[in-house]
Structures are given as C-alpha cells and as structure tokens.
Amino acid sequence: MEKEILEHGLGMNRRKFLSRLSLGVGSAALGSLLIPDLFSGGKPNEDAIMDALPHFAPKAKRVIYLFQNGAPSQLESFDYKPLLRANMGMELPASIRGEQRLTGMTSGQDSFPLVGSYYDFEQYGQSRAWISSLFPHTASVVDDLCIVKSMHTEAINHDPALTFFQTGAQVGNRPSMGSWLSYGLGSENSNLPAFCVLLSRGKGNGQGVYSKLWSNGFLDATHQGVQFSNSEDPVLYLKDPESMSRAERRKMLDHLAEMNELNFNEFNDPEISAKVAQYEMAFRMQTAVPEITDVSKEPDSIVKLYGPECLVPGTYAANCLLARKLSENGVRFVQLYHQGWDQHGNLPNEMALQAKDVDQASAALITDLKQRGLLDETLVIWGGEFGRTNYCQGQIQADNYGRDHHPRAFSIWMAGGGVKSGIVYGETDEFGYNIVENPVHVHDFQATVLHLLGIDHEKLNFKHLGRRYRLTDVSGHVVKDILV
Structure with a gap:
C-alpha cells in the first residue's frame, strides 16, 4: 500500500x-x-546537426507575399504576345500544345482558338518591360520589380496548385512557407507572431482559401499562421472578458502555466509547451495588435498613396497597408490572399475589376517600403498559382472570352530583399504557351526565397515519421541570376 x-x-x-x-x-x-x-x-x-540559422548573411529580413488566388492571366498582365491578337480565332498548332494535360473544362473542346489580349501593352522604365494597360500603377514602379515570366508548376487545378506554392506539396498536412520561416528564424518582435495571414475578396470569380494553407503541419503549433479578420476584433478571441481585468488575466495565465507544466512533466508532450507559448503570445498581442491595426494616425499622403479603400478593413488596399505595418514591426512573414482571379469567362470585364482592386495598393506598398528605407530588407512577391491558356475556353468573342488553367508558363513579380530591380527574367514562345528561356519551377522559387533570407533550403528540415521533410521536398535550385 x-x-x-x-x-x-x-x-x-x-x-x-x-x-x-x-x-x-x-x-x-x-x-x-x-x-x-x-x-x-x-x-x-x-x-x-542542422546548421545554426541563418546559414549565411541574409539579404532579406522578412517577406510580404501578395498571393493572387485564382491565377491571373499572364497574357493580360506581363507577357505581351502580339501574335495572339494578329491570329485571333486561328487554331493553336498541335506542335505547340504537344501532350499538354488539359482540365476537364476544355478537354472536350473540338478546337483551341487563339485569343489575343483585349488590353493594350506598352513598355515602361529603363527595363522596357511590357506592362498591360490594366496595371498603370504597377508600371510606374517597374524599375523596382523583377518580373519572372517563366514560372511553371505540375498542378493543373486550383487547390493542389495553391497548396503546392504555399507548402511545397500538393497534398495537405505540410507546413506552409511562413511556418517554415517561423520555425527556422523565429520572430523579430516577441509581442507579435512570426507569421500573419490577411484575406480579401475581389469582384471576380473566386476560389476558396483554407486554413491548411497557413498550417504548421507537423511543426509545433506556435509556428501556425495567425489570421487577421476585418471585424471589430482583428484577431478573434484576443480580448479579455468584460468582467476580467488585465491583472486577473495575468494571474489566471500564471496558474494555467503551472498546471500545464505539471502535465508536461507527466506526459512530456511538446504540444503542451506550445500551448503555453500561444497563451503568452496572445497576452502580449493584446497591447501590440490594436496599435498596429489602427490606421487613423496614418498621414493623408499615405491614404492617398494606397487609395481610400485602405481605410476600409478587409479590402486589399487595407491589407497592403497593414502588411507594411506588421512587417516594419518585425513580423517575419505576412501572407495576403486576394480571391477572384478565376476568369474562365468574361475575362476582359472581370480582370479589369480585379486589377483595379490590387494595382494601386500593390505599387503603393513598394513605394511606401522604399521611402521608409525598408524595401532593401523586405522581399515582396506578387503572383498566383498558375497561368492562363492562350486559347479561348468555350465560344470566342473579341470582347468577351475566357481562359483555362495553364501550369506550363506564367508570370510573377518580386521586389526588394536582395532581388535585382528593373529586370525581366525568362521568356515564353511567341504563342505564350511554352517556356523557351530560363524556366523557374515552384521549388526553385521557394529555394530562392529561403536563400534570400539566409537559409540553405536543403538544410532547413524537420524529421517526421522517420523521414526528413523540407519546403522544397527533394528538388529546387536557387535562381542566382535574379539575385543582387
């Protein structure tokens, strides 16, 4: 006994x-x-052992990723192909299409008629880059951009393609890029998470985004992205109950930590420690978040720069301004998702609305960071999960057409954070269908982002279920030609 x-x-x-x-x-x-x-x-x-991080001197300290969910057409934005307009309605040559896998939306089509852009292009800046008339504000900062026209991916449908860009795999339950950076580098501000997520919705046909895209996967829960909302409470459940003072909250958390410590000593479960860390972060965020999300003190010049919608919570413009504020306060990775780019039909009208939503604020973010001396240490990325076909989906009309998914070649742009400015990298053929120069795979893109943050992508890994995982899986090469 x-x-x-x-x-x-x-x-x-x-x-x-x-x-x-x-x-x-x-x-x-x-x-x-x-x-x-x-x-x-x-x-x-x-x-x-895994080398101490960073592995070498970083060019960038943080990332703002402006993800255009739904896949904007490169042929109406940054990849000018006059041949398509000149050959409007003609059949895409079989030699160009080859054995390209098609989606279920166009695989049954009898023909693949070429369709040129409804919008005109002009050359801008010292780089003489071709920019669509849909993006006049982006054109004004073109000499700060590195436009990559030779991106390609394996995924042909939205969810796997989006998941692939964010996590390095087409299936779920993998850590997102922001979670990997939180795990490897941590946060620069103990009062804010290392990884924050902002959502907005445009006027076009939208594709959903899901919490798996900012999941910590098999990493500790402390590395999960913290989603900000456009409600009265930017981070849900952050406030104390009305009947509880801050001192009482502190006392409650201290007692809770003591009980969790007993549980940890009993079960040795690392998730218990992660939960304690999350409670403590939430307590510190109660002071930091309201101050950062308050835009009332921004000068009129900033409101004019981003546009009046930056004062409307939940809009793309407001999220771009919030991304700048979070980034300058030490958040390692700010992820924006703007939905509405899935133009299978009515592309000229819908894409014009989408471009108007994002053009001014995206360019404003570059200008704002630059004038604050933050662009050199902040990597800004703009792009979607794949591109759009050069042929029409369904019946062709000069002023009302749609484009299907095209993973073989598409465009993104990057700025700041150690990337060369005022350059265009990669090229597609005259049909805008195949890459003919400097292809960049999704894993190459991810390896390059990590490299800019001082990380060797092959060394940032985590052992799970007997295997070592990394963001770039078993491939990926740093695109050194675009680095300063």
Missing part, C-alpha cells in the same frame, strides 16, 4: 522510471555518437 501511495505522489512507478531512465541514457549515448565532442567541452560536429 505504501508503495502505491509513493508512486501516486511521485507520479512515477517502476516501469515508468526505467522507461524514462532508458530514454535519458539512450539519448545521451546517441548524442555522444552523433556529436563526439558533446561531453568534452569541444565544438560540436556541425555536419551532424
């Missing part, structure tokens, strides 16, 4: 004691094998 009482009081019995002892001894033995100098006071073998 005394034995049972003692075991209960200690939270320990013979089996558990021997199990934990073996784990401790085993871990020490394994550590001495992997790191021979572990107990000698010498320097550990750096090849045996």
Whole structure:
C-alpha cells in the first residue's frame, strides 16, 4: 500500500522510471555518437546537426507575399504576345500544345482558338518591360520589380496548385512557407507572431482559401499562421472578458502555466509547451495588435498613396497597408490572399475589376517600403498559382472570352530583399504557351526565397515519421541570376 501511495505522489512507478531512465541514457549515448565532442567541452560536429540559422548573411529580413488566388492571366498582365491578337480565332498548332494535360473544362473542346489580349501593352522604365494597360500603377514602379515570366508548376487545378506554392506539396498536412520561416528564424518582435495571414475578396470569380494553407503541419503549433479578420476584433478571441481585468488575466495565465507544466512533466508532450507559448503570445498581442491595426494616425499622403479603400478593413488596399505595418514591426512573414482571379469567362470585364482592386495598393506598398528605407530588407512577391491558356475556353468573342488553367508558363513579380530591380527574367514562345528561356519551377522559387533570407533550403528540415521533410521536398535550385 505504501508503495502505491509513493508512486501516486511521485507520479512515477517502476516501469515508468526505467522507461524514462532508458530514454535519458539512450539519448545521451546517441548524442555522444552523433556529436563526439558533446561531453568534452569541444565544438560540436556541425555536419551532424542542422546548421545554426541563418546559414549565411541574409539579404532579406522578412517577406510580404501578395498571393493572387485564382491565377491571373499572364497574357493580360506581363507577357505581351502580339501574335495572339494578329491570329485571333486561328487554331493553336498541335506542335505547340504537344501532350499538354488539359482540365476537364476544355478537354472536350473540338478546337483551341487563339485569343489575343483585349488590353493594350506598352513598355515602361529603363527595363522596357511590357506592362498591360490594366496595371498603370504597377508600371510606374517597374524599375523596382523583377518580373519572372517563366514560372511553371505540375498542378493543373486550383487547390493542389495553391497548396503546392504555399507548402511545397500538393497534398495537405505540410507546413506552409511562413511556418517554415517561423520555425527556422523565429520572430523579430516577441509581442507579435512570426507569421500573419490577411484575406480579401475581389469582384471576380473566386476560389476558396483554407486554413491548411497557413498550417504548421507537423511543426509545433506556435509556428501556425495567425489570421487577421476585418471585424471589430482583428484577431478573434484576443480580448479579455468584460468582467476580467488585465491583472486577473495575468494571474489566471500564471496558474494555467503551472498546471500545464505539471502535465508536461507527466506526459512530456511538446504540444503542451506550445500551448503555453500561444497563451503568452496572445497576452502580449493584446497591447501590440490594436496599435498596429489602427490606421487613423496614418498621414493623408499615405491614404492617398494606397487609395481610400485602405481605410476600409478587409479590402486589399487595407491589407497592403497593414502588411507594411506588421512587417516594419518585425513580423517575419505576412501572407495576403486576394480571391477572384478565376476568369474562365468574361475575362476582359472581370480582370479589369480585379486589377483595379490590387494595382494601386500593390505599387503603393513598394513605394511606401522604399521611402521608409525598408524595401532593401523586405522581399515582396506578387503572383498566383498558375497561368492562363492562350486559347479561348468555350465560344470566342473579341470582347468577351475566357481562359483555362495553364501550369506550363506564367508570370510573377518580386521586389526588394536582395532581388535585382528593373529586370525581366525568362521568356515564353511567341504563342505564350511554352517556356523557351530560363524556366523557374515552384521549388526553385521557394529555394530562392529561403536563400534570400539566409537559409540553405536543403538544410532547413524537420524529421517526421522517420523521414526528413523540407519546403522544397527533394528538388529546387536557387535562381542566382535574379539575385543582387
């Protein structure tokens, strides 16, 4: 009886004691094998453990990713193809299309008539880059941009393609890019998360976004993206109950931490520690978030720069301004999703509305960061999950047409954070269908982003279920030609 009482009081019995002892001894033995100098006071073998991060001097400290969900057409934005307009209605040559996989929306078409852009293009800046008339504000900052016209992916439908860009895999339950950066580099501000997510919706045909896109996957829960809302409370459930003072909240959290510590000592579950860390972060955010989300103190010049919608919570313009404020306050990765780019029909009208939603604010973000001296250390990315076909989906009309999904070639742009400015990288054929120069795969893009933040993408990994995972899976090459 005394034995049972003692075991209960200690939270320990013979089996558990021997199990934990073996784990401790085993871990020490394994550590001495992997790191021979572990107990000698010498320097550990750096090849045996993940190198200290960052792996080398970073060019960028943080990222703002302006994701255009639904896939904007490169042929109405940054990839000028006059041949398509000149050959309007003619059949896409079979030699160009090859064995390209088609979606279910066009696989049954008898013909694939070429359709040129309804909108005109002009050259801008010292780079002489071709920009559509839909993006006049973007054209004004073209010399700050690196336009990549040779992106390609394997995914042909929205959800897997979007998931692939964000997590490096077409299936779920993988950490997103922001989670990987939180895991590898942490936050620059202890009062704010390392990874924040902002959502907006345009006037076009939308595709959904899901929380798996900012999931921590198999990483600790502290690395999950924190979603901001456009409601009265930017972060839900952050406020204390009306009947609770801040001092009472602090006392409650202290008691909760003590109980969680007892549970951790009992079960050794790292998720318990992660939960405590999340409680503490939420407590600190109660002061930091209201101040950052308050735009009432922004000068008129900033409101004019971003446009009047920047004062309307939940709009793309408001989220771009909030992204700047979060970034300058040390948030490592700010992810925007703007929905509405899925133009299978009525493209000239819908894309004009979408472009009007994002053009001014996207350019304003570049200008704002630059005038604050933050662009050099902030990487800004703009683009979707794939491109659009050069042929019409359904019946062709000069002023009312649609384009299907095209993963083989599409455009994005990047700015700041160690990327060369005022350049156009990569090229497609005269039909805008195939890449003919400097292809950039999704994993190459991800490897390059990590590189700019001082990370070797092959070394940032995490062991899960017996396998080491990384954002770029088993491939990816840094696109060095676009780096400063």
